[in-house]
Amino acid sequence: MKTSSIIMVATSFLSFAGCTELSSMDPDAQVVSVSGREFAVGRLAGQRNAFYGRPNNVDAATLWYGDMSIFPQNVKAIEKATGCRVIPESIVNSGIKTDAAVNCSH
Secondary structure (H helix, E strand, O other): HHHEEEHHHHHHHHHOOOOHHHHHHOOOOOEEEEEEEEEEEEEOOOOOOOOEEEEOEEHHHHHHHOOOOHHOOOOHHHHHHHOEEHHHHHHHHEEEEEEEEEEOOO
């Protein structure tokens, strides 16, 4: 594949991605703001007290990929959306997403 073809495919993907908020993929997701950035938080399928958190904007998520500071912000977003504390031992980070269980007994 020629370099120009690769650039065209990448540009097309990013153009499409720029139009999509990740919360639109999960209608039950709650959008919260952490440090001026939007995060989508939703319940993990089949889990009572486990949630995911990830940046809501695909463009921003693309820019943050590999930025390790995104994971603590995902945790803060989960805590903000649920009103519960994340159980540190349950945290699983992957790509731009964090999965974690919460403890709601304050």
